[in-house]
Amino acid sequence: MAKGRRRQPVKVKGKGAFDPDNASTVKLSKVGVWDLYEETQAKPKWIPWGEKLEELYEMKQNLPFLWRMIKDIGSLRSCWFLLFSYAVLSSFLAVLPAVALWYSGQLLHIVEVAVESRQVDKQFLFRVALGRMVCALVRRLAQHLLNRTKLPLDQRIKAHYSAHIFEAYVRLDLPTYEDPLVRRQLEAAWGTRSSVAWDAIQLVTEVFSTTVSLVSQLSVLRNVLRGQRDGLLIACLSFCSPLLSWMRIQRFFMRGVWAATCRSKAYIKLQGLKRLAAETMYRKELVAGNLAKFLVKEYNEALDEAGDNAGDFQEMRRKLMQRDRLTSISLLADPMKEIPLIVFALRAVQYPASIPISLASLNLIQSTVNSFSHSILYFVDQFGSISEQFDSIRKLYEITNIKNTIASGRIPFPDNSRKLQDGISVEFRNVSFKYPGTDVYALRDVSFVIEQGQLCVIVGVNGSGKSTVLKLIMRLYDPTEGTILMNGIAIKDLNVDDLRSAVSVLFQDYTHFPVTIGENIGMGDPDFAHDSDRIEQAAKLSGALDFIQKRPDGFEEYLDRPVSDYYSTLPEGTKTLFGRPVDLSKVRHVGRLSTTNSSGLSGGQMQRLALSRTFMKSLGESDKIGLLLFDEPSASLDPAAEHDLFERLRALRGSKTMIFSSHRYGNLTRHADVILCMCDSVVEEIGNHESLLKKGGTYSEIYSLQAQAFL
Numbered sequence: 001m002a003k004g005r006r007r008q009p010v011k012v013k014g015k016g017a018f019d020p021d022n023a024s025t026v027k028l029s030k031v032g033v034w035d036l037y038e039e040t041q042a043k044p045k046w047i048p049w050g051e052k053l054e055e056l057y058e059m060k061q062n063l064p065f066l067w068r069m070i071k072d073i074g075s076l077r078s079c080w081f082l083l084f085s086y087a088v089l090s091s092f093l094a095v096l097p098a099v100a101l102w103y104s105g106q107l108l109h110i111v112e113v114a115v116e117s118r119q120v121d122k123q124f125l126f127r128v129a130l131g132r133m134v135c136a137l138v139r140r141l142a143q144h145l146l147n148r149t150k151l152p153l154d155q156r157i158k159a160h161y162s163a164h165i166f167e168a169y170v171r172l173d174l175p176t177y178e179d180p181l182v183r184r185q186l187e188a189a190w191g192t193r194s195s196v197a198w199d200a201i202q203l204v205t206e207v208f209s210t211t212v213s214l215v216s217q218l219s220v221l222r223n224v225l226r227g228q229r230d231g232l233l234i235a236c237l238s239f240c241s242p243l244l245s246w247m248r249i250q251r252f253f254m255r256g257v258w259a260a261t262c263r264s265k266a267y268i269k270l271q272g273l274k275r276l277a278a279e280t281m282y283r284k285e286l287v288a289g290n291l292a293k294f295l296v297k298e299y300n301e302a303l304d305e306a307g308d309n310a311g312d313f314q315e316m317r318r319k320l321m322q323r324d325r326l327t328s329i330s331l332l333a334d335p336m337k338e339i340p341l342i343v344f345a346l347r348a349v350q351y352p353a354s355i356p357i358s359l360a361s362l363n364l365i366q367s368t369v370n371s372f373s374h375s376i377l378y379f380v381d382q383f384g385s386i387s388e389q390f391d392s393i394r395k396l397y398e399i400t401n402i403k404n405t406i407a408s409g410r411i412p413f414p415d416n417s418r419k420l421q422d423g424i425s426v427e428f429r430n431v432s433f434k435y436p437g438t439d440v441y442a443l444r445d446v447s448f449v450i451e452q453g454q455l456c457v458i459v460g461v462n463g464s465g466k467s468t469v470l471k472l473i474m475r476l477y478d479p480t481e482g483t484i485l486m487n488g489i490a491i492k493d494l495n496v497d498d499l500r501s502a503v504s505v506l507f508q509d510y511t512h513f514p515v516t517i518g519e520n521i522g523m524g525d526p527d528f529a530h531d532s533d534r535i536e537q538a539a540k541l542s543g544a545l546d547f548i549q550k551r552p553d554g555f556e557e558y559l560d561r562p563v564s565d566y567y568s569t570l571p572e573g574t575k576t577l578f579g580r581p582v583d584l585s586k587v588r589h590v591g592r593l594s595t596t597n598s599s600g601l602s603g604g605q606m607q608r609l610a611l612s613r614t615f616m617k618s619l620g621e622s623d624k625i626g627l628l629l630f631d632e633p634s635a636s637l638d639p640a641a642e643h644d645l646f647e648r649l650r651a652l653r654g655s656k657t658m659i660f661s662s663h664r665y666g667n668l669t670r671h672a673d674v675i676l677c678m679c680d681s682v683v684e685e686i687g688n689h690e691s692l693l694k695k696g697g698t699y700s701e702i703y704s705l706q707a708q709a710f711l
């Protein structure tokens, strides 16, 4: 296990938060390449069994979540019959070992009678033997039926909770979702192979059936061993070994408040290089840049530098714990297994006449103890993981309670007195902003007013803060200082959903969703997401219709197919055992499996698609939108397409407010009512094209530079 090293100047403030100002309550240890920070104050090590008590207390606190889960699953009508069958079969399987044990006891009794009286009740022997066989058969059948109920139950419960987790994911705003702690919390609920809820149900059932099995076997064994010389002694001795084994079991799960981070440059580089090699989005540049040899060299160097300790945190913890496993208890456990046999041998020498009976009872005891120890170990193991499972259930429910950083205001928007068709006014009052986790101002004391229905263009060099202005208007982030107003009301007081519905935005770093082209466009306005006429109209306005119609599947095509095909493990081009060449092309052809997962659209085509999504919202006589925001909407368009686009946008906007961010001066700025010229996080100049040219400042300088470039 990792060794404690020294105290770091880090402290826990409340549960789960580090206070960097205090050094006394957080222990730092090394786990491979990971730094593990553990809260020490809260661990009640000075109380005997303190940690166990704390674990039990936490389990008790988690019980309401278990109860909620049981109620939730109980409300799934489609699961009722399956749950009932599952419970009945599990209970049946739990008592079956005791029945088998009873039959074994009867066999022992027959041997006993035979030794003493030299007589065998053949009919009884036949019945008992048959009973034992039937037990084994019935057990197999019940197990089969149980497995058959598990699959549909698992799928239905999984589907129910996946909807719950999906909702928890999509409701988060940007700053909250960007928080790595929140990401881990979400991954814990969704990232696992099977569903937390199904695992919990299985666990609870297993614990119940293990208890039933234990109690029933114990009572049968007591009956069977009654009157057997040394039966109890040998049984007790036989238990020593499984008990010692149980004491050896180590928990890999960590309780309390802890966090781990990796600062090994080599390990971080390795992970980066792995992603670079594995993810499709980097492949174009990897190939074009002829990076293969270089990357292999870099990878090998990083591998050497990272050394043996380079591994995932949980994996390293597990390995390090296993490495430390040779303890005095573990040394004792194996020799203890031999003691019952030695005692038996000694007693056999003492009473040679009763050897056959003792032999049979020894066999019975040992097989029962084996099944016992298996049950005990399993039970203890399950009991250990019950607390983990309870924690997981709690996490599963608590993810829906993660608080969004951007709080909604109460005022509905727009209020009835103003129509959105006339546009929305936007005002920045002394707004400053730093992105979360940074110390640099992205905007500094920015103030401006854009009146209803005006066309505003924000110009400025890279990184001057243009996109940030648009993000703050959408309330993707809230300003660090200052106020933003819409129609004269502080946007913090407006209902945030209303606000985002009233504004349409196209970001510079737009993305395409992993759904079909049609759905991609349709999502621009969820109310009309399935209206194919409207989707086609939006594609036409953005100039995307032509190329979409030429695609093999048109609007049904996936830009980036989210599901990959599977292929047999034999590599293409090799041969099978009898020399048949492995050629996957035939199965691919017959099954019409695609040869690529990506769309192969040009940058300009991608941008037109993104524009179509924006147009969805602004189509028709819609009074839903009062403000249109465009961040570099023409960056990937050719000059003719750009000209067309601006013409269409101006015609489309009617009297709505429109804000553009752009590097290109002229085409748009000439028509703008207001131009904000930004530099280094501040608005340097405000005016229209003529007034700013007259002023002869930054705007006129860059305008002249760009104009010269086209001469």
Ligand SMILES: Nc1ncnc2c1ncn2[C@@H]1O[C@H](COP(=O)(O)OP(=O)(O)OP(=O)(O)O)[C@@H](O)[C@H]1O
Pocket: 435, 436, 438, 441, 442, 460, 461, 462, 463, 464, 465, 466, 467, 468, 469, 508
């Ligand atoms: N998510 C982010 N986290 C931290 N800093 C950011 C983030 N996004 C932008 N910044 C920083 O904020 C500043 C302003 O960025 P912004 O994107 O608003 O500039 P811009 O004028 O739109 O640039 P460009 O013309 O290149 O699009 C930059 O210094 C940038 O590095």
